[in-house]
Amino acid sequence: MNEAFRAVNEIESGILWVNAPLLDNDALPFGGRKLSGTGRQLGSEGLSQFQNTKFVMIDPTAANQDFWWYPYPDAESFAAHTKLAAE
Amino acid sequence: MLHEVAATIRREKAKYAEHLTREEGKPFKESRDEISWCATAIDYYAEIARHETGRIAGTTVPGQFHFAIKEPLGTVVIVLPFNYPLVLLCWEAAAALAAGNAVIIKPHEQTSLTTLKFMELFQGLPAGLIQVVTGGPRVGQRLIASPDTHAVAFTGSVPVGQAVAQTCAELFKPCLIEASGNDPMIIMPSAPLDVVVRGAAFAAYLNCGQVCTSSERFYVHEAIYDEFAERLALEARKLRIGNGLDNVDLGPMATRKQRERFEGFISRAVDAGAKLLTGGKRPKHLERGWFVEPTVLTDVTPEMEILNDEPSARWRRCAGSQASMRQSPLPTARALALAQTSIRST
Numbered sequence: 001m002n003e004a005f006r007a008v009n010e011i012e013s014g015i016l017w018v019n020a021p022l023l024d025n026d027a028l029p030f031g032g033r034k035l036s037g038t039g040r041q042l043g044s045e046g047l048s049q050f051q052n053t054k055f056v057m058i059d060p061t062a063a064n065q066d067f068w069w070y071p072y073p074d075a076e077s078f079a080a081h082t083k084l085a086a087e
Numbered sequence: 088m089l090h091e092v093a094a095t096i097r098r099e100k101a102k103y104a105e106h107l108t109r110e111e112g113k114p115f116k117e118s119r120d121e122i123s124w125c126a127t128a129i130d131y132y133a134e135i136a137r138h139e140t141g142r143i144a145g146t147t148v149p150g151q152f153h154f155a156i157k158e159p160l161g162t163v164v165i166v167l168p169f170n171y172p173l174v175l176l177c178w179e180a181a182a183a184l185a186a187g188n189a190v191i192i193k194p195h196e197q198t199s200l201t202t203l204k205f206m207e208l209f210q211g212l213p214a215g216l217i218q219v220v221t222g223g224p225r226v227g228q229r230l231i232a233s234p235d236t237h238a239v240a241f242t243g244s245v246p247v248g249q250a251v252a253q254t255c256a257e258l259f260k261p262c263l264i265e266a267s268g269n270d271p272m273i274i275m276p277s278a279p280l281d282v283v284v285r286g287a288a289f290a291a292y293l294n295c296g297q298v299c300t301s302s303e304r305f306y307v308h309e310a311i312y313d314e315f316a317e318r319l320a321l322e323a324r325k326l327r328i329g330n331g332l333d334n335v336d337l338g339p340m341a342t343r344k345q346r347e348r349f350e351g352f353i354s355r356a357v358d359a360g361a362k363l364l365t366g367g368k369r370p371k372h373l374e375r376g377w378f379v380e381p382t383v384l385t386d387v388t389p390e391m392e393i394l395n396d397e398p399s400a401r402w403r404r405c406a407g408s409q410a411s412m413r414q415s416p417l418p419t420a421r422a423l424a425l426a427q428t429s430i431r432s433t
């Protein structure tokens with residue numbers, strides 16, 4: 001097992017078989033590294049290849065976001081600069 | 088609906104396995120296996136696609152909802168090779184369909200009839216949801232570059248995969264590229280040799296080596312190099328070659344071009360000093376068909392075309408290849424080259 005885990009840790013590949021060549025598992029990602037390609041088939045990774053992930057934010061109350069939108073409150077300019085301009 | 092497709096595939100397995108063997112050449116047993124894997128992949132994606140369709144994050148603004156959803160990309164183009172035309176189709180199409188996409192398949196010319204016939208099994212799906220467009224490279228290019236397609240899954244050679252990725256990059260179109268390999272097997276004395284020899288022969292010669300993950304290079308610990316090579320050659324000579332519908336271990340290669348490529352690699356390796364331990368020829372008892380004997384090459388050195396990493400070898404890797412063994416990356420190991428094959432994708 002020491003040899004096996006040395007191989008698992010040091011070989012740069014998308015797939016590594018120890019005593020079990022050419023097996024697949026529908027639940028695990030199948031694919032290559034380097035010039036063998038990019039992306040994965042099978043597993044949840046294989047599903048994500050064909051999905052767009054859309055990021056959504058909704059404010060159901062349509063509240064005014066005064067902390068964030070224009071106009072900015074006057075008092076929040078850079079204090080030192082305001083002071084210099086006043087002098 | 089996908090579960091029903093999978094159930095139909097299981098029921099009709101033998102019929103479509105026969106088509107696959109007749110067109111691609113692989114033994115009937117391998118065709119049956121391939122069609123079984125189609126059904127399991129479809130069942131798997133039919134389930135996991137509904138398992139999770141996004142997630143809700145804790146909001147950073149009181150009163151708001153912040154979340155991410157998974158939605159389909161649109162129309163997915165799937166370009167396939169000849170070696171596993173049905174299981175690769177199902178791995179990708181099942182995921183794409185389960186995610187809510189429509190699918191257009193461009194099969195390899197060599198396996199177009201099997202693919203078209205296989206589509207009968209998808210009749211239960213809404214019309215047009217999965218389609219096949221046959222043809223050569225130009226058809227694939229048009230589908231990939233079209234503004235009306237939204238993602239690409241390509242399985243094939245490295246150079247073509249690079250071209251597909253470039254086209255997709257310009258359009259920021261998501262693409263999945265599966266481009267074969269020049270796969271090494273490392274053999275250590277701690278492994279039981281009986282198991283190793285059978286495992287190595289299977290990994291090298293399955294589907295005449297026309298498997299993207301078949302083993303082409305063997306790096307063998309020097310303590311067992313000679314014995315391994317000898318026993319692998321014996322194992323290779325035991326394999327039964329012939330019509331895939333008969334009781335055989337190996338069918339023909341898929342095309343004349345594949346066999347010529349294989350023979351080219353063998354003869355150039357031998358010219359460069361490799362020793363042909365077994366195989367390398369056309370079986371005498373088979374006059375018709377693209378048959379070759381399973382091959383083992385020894386005395387293969389790192390600079391040889393059959394093993395090296397130059398661009399030509401990359402091409403060879405995906406295009407056709409032999410198993411070989413050679414001086415290895417492990418200081419105590421030697422390698423040899425094994426062969427029969429012509430590789431392609433997955």
